[in-house]
Amino acid sequence: MRRRDDFSLAVRRGRRAGRPNVVVHLLRPEECRPAAARPLVGFIVARTVGNAVVRNTTRRRLRHLMRPHLDRLPAGSLLVVRANPRAGAARPDELAADLESALDRLLRPASKGRR
Secondary structure (H helix, E strand, O other), rough: OHHHHHHHHHHOOOOEEOOOEEEEEEEEEHOOOOOOOOOOOEEEOOOOHOOOHHHHHHHHHHHHHHHHHHHHHHOOOOEEEOOOOOHOOOOOOHHHHHHHHHHHHHOOOOOOOOO
């Protein structure tokens, strides 16, 4: 995902799951665009995470950790992974656990009465 509009749409209208190291926003295809398209994933790693080296390392780790989960995403969905400030110092296994936990929460069917 590269377009600002896609990031804004996912963050503003998508469901959110927060963990200590990451916040994940998911906008399902019925809310945004045709389901025939493949899912798009974007990453937000702000300056609060660390200097440029730390930010790029964190982004590469998150991208690598996200790859095995791409087939779990609905076709046409938008997913944004935002790194929290402590993500730069987190071990890869901590990042993996937080990312997987957030995805599990977002991908489970919504219970009635909650959005």
